[in-house]
Amino acid sequence: xxxxxxxxxxxxxxxxxxxxxxxxxxxxxxxxxxxxxxxxxxxxxxxxxxxxxxxxxxxxxxxxxxxxxxxxxxxxxxxxxxxxxxxxxxxxxxxxxxxxxxxxxxxxxxxxxxx
Amino acid sequence: xxxxxxxxxxxxxxxxxxxxxxxxxxxxxxxxxxxxxxxxxxxxxxxxxxxxxxxxxxxxxxxxxxxxxxxxxxxxxxxxxxxxxxxxxxxxxxxxxxxxxxxxxxxxxxxxxx
Numbered sequence: 501x502x503x504x505x506x507x508x509x510x511x512x513x514x515x516x517x518x519x520x521x522x523x524x525x526x527x528x529x530x531x532x533x534x535x536x537x538x539x540x541x542x543x544x545x546x547x548x549x550x551x552x553x554x555x556x557x558x559x560x561x562x563x564x565x566x567x568x569x570x571x572x573x574x575x576x577x578x579x580x581x582x583x584x585x586x587x588x589x590x591x592x593x594x595x596x597x598x599x600x601x602x603x604x605x606x607x608x609x610x611x612x613x614x615x
Numbered sequence: 616x617x618x619x620x621x622x623x624x625x626x627x628x629x630x631x632x633x634x635x636x637x638x639x640x641x642x643x644x645x646x647x648x649x650x651x652x653x654x655x656x657x658x659x660x661x662x663x664x665x666x667x668x669x670x671x672x673x674x675x676x677x678x679x680x681x682x683x684x685x686x687x688x689x690x691x692x693x694x695x696x697x698x699x700x701x702x703x704x705x706x707x708x709x710x711x712x713x714x715x716x717x718x719x720x721x722x723x724x725x726x727x728x729x
Contacts, residue, residue, distance in 0.1 A: 504658075506658070513691070523725045532715050534715070534717065541724075542721070542722070543705065543720060543721045543722045544659075544705070544719045546717070546718070548715060549715065549716065589664070591656070592690040593658055595717065597660075597715055603661070603664075604649075604661070604717060606651075606658040606660075607658050608657055608658040609656065609657060609658045611656060
């Protein structure tokens, strides 16, 4: 079946630094990638949608300069949290739609802690 | 715009009892509907989905859901709960792929008591 590999699973960084999260589709081409943020005991909030080779579309209220999304290939999308602050600490999950019918495949998530 | 409401943020059942997790949706177009399960610190696993066709959808692990257009509902059921079913469950709606966005409900924590 379709698999999305998300790395790292956990990361701790200092306030003011940047962190990159990668999502790779292992056995299919991810034409669209979605990035979600999830606070403890809460639902998933869509941050942005990216299509391969084009700029990401951000949801209202999401700072595009802070959360940089790159989808340069059909198998790789990255989310970079720039100048991270403690309030950016959260669980980030990617989801890919590809060329194998209508479905979404989720990565395993990244727990970001900014100290 | 689309939205999903999950009634009950926390549901507790005894092992072997019926599981019923409620989901109501709002959509301006015929929706695609999904149920996902999430274990702590993990991503989401698809339980089942409705796109078109038969309104009673069977999924993995004995779960099923019925799409009721008149009630705008897509409730998730399982006849007999197992301890391993304890997790967070999310209902989600999509706009048939027009944008591809999945909009999630608030989630329901299922507790299974021995």
